[in-house]
Every structure is written in C-alpha cells, then in structure tokens.
Amino acid sequence: MKTATTGARGALGFVRELGETASSLWWQFFDWLAQVPMRQLVITWVLALLLTATPAIHPEQAVAFIFISLGLKVLAGGKRKAEIEARRASQQAGTEELERRLVEAQMAALQAQVEPHFLFNTLALIGQLIETDPPQAAQIHQHLIDYLRSTLPQMRSRGNGTLARQITLSRSYLAIMQARMKTRLAVSIDVPPELESATFPPMMLQILIENAIKHGLEPKIEGGRIDIRAASAGTMLQVDVQDDGVGFSRYAGDGIGLANVRERLKLVYGTRAGLQIETPAEGGCRATIRVPFAPDIFAEHAR
Amino acid sequence: MKAPTALIADDEDAMRDMLRTRLAECWPGLAIVAEAANGLEAVALAGRHQPDVVFLDIRMPGLSGIEAARMLFNRCHIVFVTAYDQYAIEAFEQGALDYLLKPVGGERLKTTCARLESRIGQRPTDIAAQLSRLLDGHAGTAGGGSRTGRDYLHWIQAQVGSSLRMISTREILFFQADEKYTRVQTAQGEVLIRKTLKELADELDPDEFWRIHRSTLVRVDAIAEVTRDLRGRQMVRVKHCAEQLEVSRGNTHLFQQM
Numbered sequence: 001m002k003t004a005t006t007g008a009r010g011a012l013g014f015v016r017e018l019g020e021t022a023s024s025l026w027w028q029f030f031d032w033l034a035q036v037p038m039r040q041l042v043i044t045w046v047l048a049l050l051l052t053a054t055p056a057i058h059p060e061q062a063v064a065f066i067f068i069s070l071g072l073k074v075l076a077g078g079k080r081k082a083e084i085e086a087r088r089a090s091q092q093a094g095t096e097e098l099e100r101r102l103v104e105a106q107m108a109a110l111q112a113q114v115e116p117h118f119l120f121n122t123l124a125l126i127g128q129l130i131e132t133d134p135p136q137a138a139q140i141h142q143h144l145i146d147y148l149r150s151t152l153p154q155m156r157s158r159g160n161g162t163l164a165r166q167i168t169l170s171r172s173y174l175a176i177m178q179a180r181m182k183t184r185l186a187v188s189i190d191v192p193p194e195l196e197s198a199t200f201p202p203m204m205l206q207i208l209i210e211n212a213i214k215h216g217l218e219p220k221i222e223g224g225r226i227d228i229r230a231a232s233a234g235t236m237l238q239v240d241v242q243d244d245g246v247g248f249s250r251y252a253g254d255g256i257g258l259a260n261v262r263e264r265l266k267l268v269y270g271t272r273a274g275l276q277i278e279t280p281a282e283g284g285c286r287a288t289i290r291v292p293f294a295p296d297i298f299a300e301h302a303r
Numbered sequence: 304m305k306a307p308t309a310l311i312a313d314d315e316d317a318m319r320d321m322l323r324t325r326l327a328e329c330w331p332g333l334a335i336v337a338e339a340a341n342g343l344e345a346v347a348l349a350g351r352h353q354p355d356v357v358f359l360d361i362r363m364p365g366l367s368g369i370e371a372a373r374m375l376f377n378r379c380h381i382v383f384v385t386a387y388d389q390y391a392i393e394a395f396e397q398g399a400l401d402y403l404l405k406p407v408g409g410e411r412l413k414t415t416c417a418r419l420e421s422r423i424g425q426r427p428t429d430i431a432a433q434l435s436r437l438l439d440g441h442a443g444t445a446g447g448g449s450r451t452g453r454d455y456l457h458w459i460q461a462q463v464g465s466s467l468r469m470i471s472t473r474e475i476l477f478f479q480a481d482e483k484y485t486r487v488q489t490a491q492g493e494v495l496i497r498k499t500l501k502e503l504a505d506e507l508d509p510d511e512f513w514r515i516h517r518s519t520l521v522r523v524d525a526i527a528e529v530t531r532d533l534r535g536r537q538m539v540r541v542k543h544c545a546e547q548l549e550v551s552r553g554n555t556h557l558f559q560q561m
Binding site: 116117119120121123124125127128129131132179180181182184218219220221223248249250252258259262271274276277278279280281285286 | 473
C-alpha cells in the first residue's frame with residue numbers, strides 16, 4: 001500500500017518535471033526566435049527545407065515550422081526582444097549599482113575610522129611618556145604606526161582581508177587603549193589558529209571594538225572588560241565582541257559604524273551574513289558578525 | 304592671601320601627570336590640592352577642597368567635564384582641557400571660558416596661567432548660558448541626552464534565550480499584530496515581541512514607519528511596490544520578503560498617485 005502511494009507520487013513528480021522541462025524549452029525557443037536576425041532565420045528555413053530531402057523530416061513539418069516561426073517572429077518577437085533587452089540592461093545596472101554602493105560603503109568605513117579625538121589623545125600620551133617612560137613611549141608609538149598603516153586608505157595594501165590581519169590591527173588599537181585606560185580596560189582575544197586564514201571583511205571587527213570601548217566601557221567609571229571570540233559552525237564563521245559596559249540605549253541612533261557594517265555585509269554576502277546585537281542578562285553588550293566560511297583545506301599542509 | 308589652589312580632573316593618569324608637571328613649571332605658586340579620575344569625583348573633591356581653579360577634561364566617565372562644570376561654575380574658575388573637539392573649542396572662543404588643548408604646554412598654558420592669576424579672588428564669570436549651549440551641542444557625544452525634538456525608538460528589543468536581541472529599526476521590514484504578540488519581520492527572519500502595535504506606532508518615527516492597516520506597520524524604505532489585487536485592494540510588496548501586506552481602505556491615501 002505504502003509503496004503504491006510512493007510510486008504514484010513518483011509518477012506525478014515525473015510528469016511535473018516533464019512539464020517544466022517542456023515549458024522551459026519552449027521559452028528558450030521563443031527567446032531565440034525573438035532575438036535571431038531575420039537573415040539567420042531564413043537560412044534556418046532553407047536548411048529545414050533541405051532536410052526534407054532526407055527521410056528524417058517530412059515536408060509538412062518543415063512548412064509548419066516555417067509558418068509558426070514566421071508568425072511568432074512577426075507577431076510577438078519585437079515585444080519579447082525588447083523585454084529581454086530591458087531585463088538584461090536592468091540586471092547590469094543593478095550589478096553596477098551594487099558595486100558602486102560597496103565601494104562607497106568601504107570608503108566611508110575607512111574615512112570614518114581614524115577618530116581625531118583618539119589620534120590627539122594618543123599623541124598627547126606619547127608626548128607625556130617620552131618624559132616619564134621612554135620605552136613605553138616607543139611601544140605606543142609603534143602601535144600607533146601599525147594602527148594607522150592598516151587604517152588609512154592611502155596606505156592600505158592588499159591582503160587585509162583575513163581574520164588574522166583584522167585581529168592584528170585591533171590588537172594595536174587595544175594596546176593603545178590599555179595604555180590610556182590602564183586597569184579600567186581588560187582584554188581577551190580567543191581566535192583558534194585554524195580560523196586565522198579565514199576571509200573576513202576589513203574594518204568590521206575594529207568598528208565593533210571601538211563601539212564597545214567608546215559607548216560601553218569609557219563611560220563606565222570602573223571600566224570593564226572586552227572579549228573577542230571567533231568560532232566556526234559548519235559553513236559559518238562567527239566573531240563576537242562582548243563587553244560588560246553600560247549597555248545599550250533603545251533610543252540611541254544606529255550610528256554610522258553599525259549601519260556601515262550592516263550595509264557592507266548585505267552588499268557582499270546578501271542575506272547569508274548578518275550583524276546581531278544583544279544585551280545579555282548579565283549586562284553589557286554583545287555584537288556578533290556571521291559570514292560564510294570556507295575552511296582552508298591547505299592550512300594544515302602549509303604549516 | 305593664601306596660595307591659589309587647583310584641582311585636576313582627567314580619566315587618564317598620564318594626562319594628569321602631564322598637566323601637573325607643566326603647571327609646576329608655569330605657575331610654581333599654584334598648589335594642586337586634589338586629582339579626580341572622573342566627573343563625579345571631580346565635583347565631590349571640588350566641594351571638599353574648594354579650589355580656586357578646576358581643570359576639567361571633557362570626555363570623562365560618570366559626568367562629562369561640561370556637566371561637571373555646570374555644577375561648579377559659580378564656585379571656581381573653570382578651564383577645560385581637551386584633546387580635540389571642534390564644537391567645544393568654537394564655543395569657548397566666543398566666550399569667557401578658557402580651554403587648553405592636549406598635549407598641554409608652552410605659551411598657551413602661560414597665557415592661561417597669567418589670566419587665571421589676575422582673576423583669582425574675583426567672582427568667577429557667569430557662564431551658565433554658555434554651558435547649557437555647550438551641553439546641547441554635546442548631547443550626542445556625551446552619551447544619551449535629548450537632541451532637539453523628541454527621540455524616536457531606534458532599537459527593538461526581543462527576548463532570545465537569556466539575552467535580549469537588539470534589532471535596529473533599519474533592519475525591520477514590517478511589524479504585524481499577532482494576537483497577544485507583535486511579529487517583527489526582518490530579511491533574516493521573524494521574532495515575536497510583547498510590545499503592542501499601538502505602543503510601537505507611538506514611539507517610532509512616523510516618517511520611518513507607516514501604519515497601512517490596523518495590524519500592520521511597514522518601514523517606508525522597505526516597500527518595493529504597491530499593486531492592486533483582483534478585488535481592488537491595495538497590496539504592499541516588501542523587499543526581501545514574499546509576503547504581501549494589505550492596505551486598509553482608510554489608509555489608501557498614503558499611496559495615492561503623485
């Protein structure tokens with residue numbers, strides 16, 4: 001009984017598939033007909049007539065083909081051709097529009113990045129440390145150089161797109177912030193070695209970290225900690241930035257940073273990637289970026 | 304006359320060290336009686352020590368330097384110390400407040416010290432009006448506070464496990480009333496929240512979300528097209544979503560032909 005139902009369902013599926021194939025073939029034929037130049041069509045007719053000499057095709061079939069194709073071409077071909085061209089043009093315009101928006105969003109992310117307040121405060125700190133603690137001054141100075149090198153658009157080089165590269169950039173920034181905030185800022189970074197070579201869009205992790213410090217920890221008198229974690233789940237890479245700062249206002253604007261991250265994720269990955277903001281029960285704020293992830297199968301051999 | 308006294312407030316120790324060292328060079332007679340690491344501490348210590356001058360960093364936890372100044376201005380002379388803040392500096396330049404830029408030092412600090420020395424003993428200038436102007440301009444950076452007009456809801460909170468997920472209103476396609484709950488639809492999926500559609504309609508920016516039906520609020524930017532179905536009802540199609548939303552008869556004016 002059960003096999004009978006499965007059999008019937010299988011047959012039904014087969015018929016449906018046949019119908020779909022037939023309809024797609026018909027539309028392909030129609031599209032070809034609409035676009036083919038008249039001269040080529042005439043040549044096809046001549047070929048069809050020549051084939052009538054062979055037993056494969058009857059003269060009636062060739063004549064019917066000529067009539068039907070001529071009729072369709074004259075009656076509907078023009079409209080169909082215009083439709084196809086319009087669709088193609090709008091697709092191309094869509095792609096160009098997407099590319100333009102992506103470039104703009106990337107530029108905006110880079111320009112928004114180096115905050116003058118951060119830069120001047122760090123320079124003031126270096127100036128003070130030169131007098132009181134020259135070795136530390138040299139260290140902070142080097143961190144600032146590393147940070148600027150990877151952040152300033154003119155100096156950006158290719159190969160910034162791995163998770164390891166993004167973490168390195170953020171480490172320089174966090175080292176500077178720790179020198180400024182002292183015991184008010186604790187940092188932990190947990191990225192498994194096999195994820196270091198994973199592709200990750202530039203400046204997104206940095207935007208989340210700067211948000212966590214600026215809006216979560218700097219306003220908090222006793223300061224707090226920031227935890228950066230990366231993990232892979234199947235074909236997704238997940239990067240978390242969690243702080244235990246003052247939390248999140250529902251009335252605060254989305255900010256340029258988060259909106260930019262969201263826009264770029266959408267342009268690059270569509271709905272396959274996402275940015276998620278949560279306020280855990282224990283307080284603070286957790287921002288999570290998920291992007292598609294292809295495990296690097298050569299990583300083991302390379303090492 | 305007793306020696307002039309000062310308080311330094313900055314959340315970074317290195318910056319307090321810098322200012323203390325420079326002041327000792329420029330104005331050896333000035334006694335630093337206290338140092339504060341945040342705005343609240345600054346106000347408390349200023350109350351206890353009654354200094355003649357207070358040097359306030361602007362970005363500080365607890366209270367910002369400007370908020371602290373508002374509580375102190377008629378008791379002592381205020382000097383702001385900031386790394387970079389174009390708005391504040393513009394405002395100071397017009398008024399009687401003094402300000403210093405980090406790194407502090409050189410001729411600029413000498414000028415400030417000379418000005419302060421000549422004014423100590425006099426009543427501090429009344430700077431209430433300037434401070435409130437600064438505070439208004441500062442609401443954005445000082446965290447929270449209201450800007451001109453009212454604040455609309457920009458984030459929707461939804462309980463997911465033990466966390467509250469924050470969903471930016473820019474991600475939301477539409478809200479739909481669903482018995483006891485309200486369904487929040489985004490391109491990624493849907494969540495349920497307890498806030499009613501009426502509460503949402505009151506708190507959201509009316510230019511961002513339109514009420515097209517008794518049970519539907521749609522984000523204007525997410526609307527892909529408006530069509531009519533066979534029964535003549537207006538239907539809204541939303542980007543990234545297969546669902547069609549009905550426009551109730553009373554709201555069809557929203558989509559009248561231009």
